[in-house]
Amino acid sequence: MSPPDQTTLPSNCDDASTLRVQNEALRNQVDTLQEQLAALKAELEAARGLTATAADTIAPTPADAPRRASCGPCGGDPSTSAPTAPPAHPPRAPPRHGLSRAQAERYSRHLLLPAFGVAAQERLCRGSVLIVGCGGLGSPAAMYLAAAGVGRLGLVDHDSVDVSNLHRQVMHSTARVGMHKALSGRLTCAAINPTVQVEAHVCGLSPASALALVDGYDVVIDASDNPATRYLVSDACVVAGKPLVSAAAVGTDGQLTVYNHGPDGPCYRCLFPESPSPENCSRCGEAGVLGVVPGVMGCLQALEAIKLLSGVGEVASKKLTLFDALSGRFTTVRLRGRSPGCVACGASPALTRASLPDYDYVLFTGQPPDDGPPPDLQLLDAAARLAPAEVAALLAAEANGAEANGAAAADGAAEAVAEAGEQGPEAGAKRGEDEARAGAESSTGSAGPAGPGPRRGVLLLDVRPQAQYDVMALPGAVHVPFERLDERLGEVLALCGAPAGSTPAGSSAAESSAANSAPTSASAAEAAPQGAAVDAPEAAAAGAGNHPPPRPRVVVLCRRGNNSQRVAARLAALGVEGVTDMVGGYQAWARQVDPAMPLL
Incomplete structure (x- = not known):
């Protein structure tokens, strides 16, 4: 049997942790020793079985006993004499190795x-x-x-x-x-x-x-x-x-x-x-x-x-x-x-x-000795960022507002039909449909059929990779992977309602690099070039004294809350107003708001 398994504990482990680990280690040693003992018992039983089989082969049966007793030099038939029992130690050449029989059988396919x-x-x-x-x-x-x-x-x-x-x-x-x-x-x-x-x-x-x-x-x-x-x-x-x-x-x-x-x-x-x-x-x-x-x-x-x-x-x-x-x-x-x-x-x-x-x-x-997540960045003013619960409340308010606007649109459509009754049923129905569509778009902030435009409600901008977005996402979120932000920057700025001409030619790559390499203490205002129009929530809060920041218009989402800050800082530098992100990303959302959501 091999020596007991060992668990190494350095002296700098705290006492409670040491005792817990030692206790678990001793239990596991007992389990291991029991497994080893069971294996040795099985080998012993197999050896006993072989010995019993050999004994049964050479032992006389009761019917043969008298006959064998009469055989021999006193007149017995030599042709019916009992077989000679094998020697206690059959002849065998000395082994040319140091493996035991159990080892030779266990590793026999290596030996062959x-x-x-x-x-x-x-x-x-x-x-x-x-x-x-x-x-x-x-x-x-x-x-x-x-x-x-x-x-x-x-x-x-x-x-x-x-x-x-x-x-x-x-x-x-x-x-x-x-x-x-x-x-x-x-x-x-x-x-x-x-x-x-x-x-x-x-x-x-x-x-x-x-x-x-x-x-x-x-x-x-x-x-x-x-x-x-x-x-x-x-x-x-x-x-x-x-x-x-x-x-x-x-x-x-x-x-x-x-x-x-x-x-x-x-x-x-x-x-x-x-x-x-x-x-x-x-x-x-x-x-x-x-x-x-x-x-x-x-x-x-x-x-x-x-x-x-x-x-x-x-x-x-x-x-x-x-x-x-x-x-x-x-x-x-x-x-x-x-x-x-x-x-x-x-x-x-x-x-x-x-x-x-x-x-x-x-x-x-420049990295810790583990496979843990990357360190949390601090590119935005912490007071302006939204906790997952705040984003949930924002979505709830949006949903309630959509219901109220939808009801108002329905009333307006009915009134429009009544007012246009004198013009005929077809004209009244057409005007009612237009009123309902206008009310729905104002409540949801949806882009019209002509293409994306400024959102009237809160825009959720999801910048995770496609593989993560396919697993789960918040309802209504617009998906623009972080890796494709440069090529879709014009579309994103239009959705965010950025002022015309806010994207200077050739600025995307440079500003992306600046956002990625921004110091951890930088805010969106610090990330912006001199003279840029910045009205991010953190900048507004800084200039408003004790007044709360304005209601956010754009909330950027990512997996852990780092890429979302990079994107928010960049959009603020390009003149997008009311842009922020969700602290901790979807991982924090799954832990704090929706435990049923998969935690990737």
Whole structure:
């Protein structure tokens, strides 16, 4: 039986959290040990069954007993003598390996493989792998390595299982939503192969703990989801001299390589000496991911780890494998060797065992070490932005106003019919229809048949991508994806009732860039060029003293409340009056107003 599974807790965890995690870890250790005990009992029962079968084969039956008693040298028939029982220890050549019978049977299909064999399996059973990240990549990697018989697995994560993880993170289940991912992963791996030692490191990876963790394993798998952790894992592997199997998956694409392997194998910093800017980093939480894609890449990571431990096959060092899921195409790109000037693995490295624990990876990458949402921007005056409840009240008021205007239009239509009665029924009906149509358009703010025009009511401008808009939207919202704002800017300004000539030629791209790069403390008035007509709610509130801001005319909506601020600031700079956005976007709406709406 393997040693009990271990859970690593750093000293900086608070006491209550530590006790909760330790309690859960001990319970999981009991479950794992019970599973191991059940497996050993099953093997023991099978061995007893074989022994009983052999005993039944050589034991005399009651009918044969007298006959056998009369046989032998005292006159018995030699042809009917009892068969000789097999020796207690049948002859067998000494084994040429160190695997037990249970291991040989469990991994028999590996042993039958001419390209692998018993020696490779022994090396695999003696090996150890640290998996950083228990998500879409780490799940299949951990499960296949456990099934393959890697002697010791370390699972590193700081997050808990969320229902949105389950379509790709196959190591977890619906029943484990809310459970720590490293603990859930350990249960799954132990259930697959109870003879493998699985260690859960529940506080994630940090510069202070990275070297101690990496030093304890033979191979490291980077299954993380953010640049800060990727640089940290790579640097720690360089300092500790361990090979790193790295993969990534987002959308419908994946990539894989092995860093820091061989005399000239590059590290992550050799290829990316400067961290990509946050806006150029796609994450599953923002861009989405087809669930099977990280599954494919995680399986390839397990394969590379097996090759590294067993010494079988060609390791994917100095080459990058690209996977296009929609075309089913794998492409291999050659990578250059180690960079002499690399600060991690170059001739004179700046990152050493002494300096790495103090290195600020968040400052270097500009991103936190997690897959959380982007930070909230503050481009508009907070007092002028609308909370989801305020937007709901605004929509309710619009609906009530529409009903009142509709009733008034109906009355006006009836009066028009009566007044035009002398002109004949057809003329009266025509005038009534015109009155009703005018009342409906004034209540809803709809564009007439001639095309979009200024809205009389509140305009809801939804700037999310088409895929998100197709899932859910607020009623009456006009959809203009953020990525298409430039090409549809004239249409949007017309809907918003912007003054004529508010879009100078060639200004769209420049002002879009200004809105995207505006400082977090900037308001819509600050984002506007000098002399521009700005009458956004926040500017009106600032100039009106204690008077409340005017009723908003345009409310911009997005997923989380960042792109909506960018668009609102840009429209205000172009002269749109009364433009604001909804704080927190549709996510806040789903949490605070409509819990039945899907939370993407």
